Amino acid sequence: MSENKKKKYGQSIDPQKLYFLPLGGSEEFGINLNLYAYQGKWLAIDIGIGFASHRYPGVDIVVPDPTFIEERKDSLVGLVVTHAHEDHVGAVAHLWPRLRCPIYCTAFTAIILQNKMADLGVEGADIRIVNTDSTIYDLAPFNLEFAAVAHSIPQTAAVLIRTDVGNIVHSADWNLDPQPVIDDGTVEAPFRKIGGEGVLAYIGDSTNAQHKGRAGSETLVAEGLKNEFAKQKGRIIITLFASNIGRMQSVMRAAQECGRSVCVLGRSLINMNAAARQVGYLNDLPSIISEERAEHLPSDQIVYVVTGSQGEGRAALARISRGDHPALSLSRGDSVIFSSKAIPGNERDINDLKSLIVASGAKVVDHHSSDEVLHVSGHPSRDELKDMYEWTRPEIVIPVHGERLQLQAQSDWARECKVPQTLVPLNGSLIEFSEQQARIIDTIPTGILAVTPSGLIPGTHRSLTQRRKLQYEGVIFISIVVDRRGHLADEPQMSTHGLIDPTFKDELEIIEDMEEEINDIIVDMSVDDRSDDNFIAEEVRIGIRKLATMTFRIRPRVFVHVSRV
Ligand SMILES: [Zn+2]
Ligand SMILES: [Zn+2]
Known part of the structure; x- marks a missing residue:
């Protein structure tokens, strides 16, 4: 990010106002990374991984680009990890070294996180275990309380954020399993309590917002x-x-x-x-x-x-x-x-x-063939969301954790449930709260980093864009040796990827035709043109690309190397 842009994004934030900014997880499942800002300080909630889409060939896992908060890490008062699912904790070990703030999570989440950090050789993290027993954690200017919720992994916590200018309920993932088999399930009291004090915004899980009824038990x-x-x-x-x-x-x-x-x-x-x-x-x-x-x-x-x-x-x-x-x-x-x-x-x-x-x-x-209940979801369906809105009575619902489809579904449902305002964010939407209103005042650049064996690389890295092109277009390499006067000193050499199978004889002939074409292109050149290696390479590249496009009906990449003896 350029120095200019940094200034611009810094300027749009008023220290007297409260902000919410999702850097990931609000346009997809995975890569959750949520931020809050108030009085010049920042609070982060969750940093998760996502599965790489077909846009990133050869990459399995991606993490959110943390650049924006990395540039403000001195003002970052803490990172809360709500639970130990990969889409919430999976990228912490990868990105914490760039942030180096205290981490707050429950005991089970801490063990999973410590194991991940040990696997990656990350040392020195300050992990503070939190309880869901109505203890208040002072991360000034944010006061945090953790509320136990039922989910498909132990010790999941929602975050109740209290500030001078309003309270936020950030639920992360949850459901209302009436009879969980471990832990105590979702405890209603803290949600009702903060609801009584007044909640500016409820921000949370949209995964199953299209589903009616309840998740089950x-x-x-x-x-x-x-x-x-x-x-x-x-x-x-x-x-x-x-x-x-x-x-x-x-x-x-x-x-x-x-x-x-x-x-x-x-x-x-x-x-x-x-x-x-x-x-x-x-x-x-x-x-x-x-x-x-x-x-x-x-x-x-x-x-x-x-x-x-x-x-x-x-x-x-x-x-x-x-x-x-x-x-x-x-x-x-x-x-x-x-x-x-x-x-x-x-x-x-x-x-x-x-x-x-x-x-x-x-x-x-499986659930198709069996009469038995073999699985229930860990995420809230509509009746459960409705209960949560009734407990917390928010002025505004901001759906996160899902694709546009699920986010819009939660927004529509919240309005049906008579929540006064809803706002569907995108990754990078900088949301300002003022006078019981929320509005998007800016868009912060976001992106992904790909996890590769040699480390993290930006999703825009040339290796990835080239890989994407190559898998659809194929590639031709040509090697030409000319003498001092620019005459061919040897037969041109050509190899291809993704275009022909050399065990098919007539396909091999295509290559022979192309090698002949290279010959013709060079023979037809003037003495002057032949003295310039770059000119020879470019003429051959254009000629062969044209011929290959006609032959294969796709436009392969052509690379030409000229050497002179
Ligand atoms: Zn989860
Ligand atoms: Zn999740």
Whole structure:
């Protein structure tokens, strides 16, 4: 960002007013990064990863570009991490070294975060464990209280932000599970209390804002799993989100009930289980057995819990289904239970995985084929959002955490629920609160950074834009050697990528024709032109690009190197 722009963005912020600024997560699922500003100070909530779209070939994971807040890091009073899902905590270890502020989160989230920091070799982070017991944390000029909410991972907290000019409820992800299987669920009192004091804005989860009704309860899933397990005679293989510790507990109880031992396959599940036990979850259950012991148990005495419910190619379930997992391969009589739902965009991969499973002779049990409840969402449906609006009575609802579709759905629903004002932000919308009103006063530049083996690179990095072009257009490399007078000293050499298959003879002939064309182009040049290597390269590039475009009906990239002997 240029010095000029920095000044401009700084100027639009009045220290006497309160601001909200999402840098990520308000146009997509993932890369959540939310900021608040007041009295010259900044507060950050969550820094998560996202899955790279097809626009970034060769990249799996992206993180939000933190440049704007990095430039103001001396005024950053803290980073709150609401829970340990990847879209909220996943990028903290990558980006905290650029911010170096204190981090506030619950104990379970802290363990997950510490493990991530250790993996990346990040040291020196000041992580402060918070409680959801109505303690007030003074991050002047922000007063924070953390409220326990039900979600599909332990110890999730909503953030109640109190300032001199108004209160904000920043909920992050939650639902109103009436009977959660771990933790106490969403505690109503703190929301009602701040609602009584007056809430300027409610800012939160839009994931399921299009869905009517309620998310349901993990207790129903626990029942469903018990019933489903009881129906199975052969081996049970079950896949779920590794971080859903409550679900893991339900699987282990269901296994115990029908006399089966549990074996866990997949690194993220093993790590998550260890973290859960460290803070006191799952400890009253039988221990998990080793792969070796599992192998020798009869089919009706074993449950394998495996990673890979989203069809991830490198996860345990995909490897098991392909027959290349050392501990388990599928056979007739096995049942693979999906205790999960597709994250939007993963449907194709999951279908391919299920086809592989069926081809091995095993059976797929999922929400289509089973009469049992095998999964509930961790996000609020409309009736739950309505309850939250009634508890907190906000002047304004600002939907975040979703694509435009889900954000607009929450906005429309909030208006139906008689919330006086709603405002749908985009990433970078600088929202100013004044006199019970919110308006977008500026747009701050945002973007993504791609996580690559050699570090973080901007989404606009030339390597990525070139990669994107190459995958659709193909490429031709030409090498020409000329003598002092500019005559060809050898046959021109040409190689292509993404255009021909040399095992097809007539396609090889295309290359020969092009090499002849290069010859002709050079022979036709004047003595003067031939003395200039750059001119030769450019003439050949233009000529071959034209011919290739006619031949292949796409416009490949052409690179020409001329050397003189
Ligand atoms: Zn979450
Ligand atoms: Zn989330």
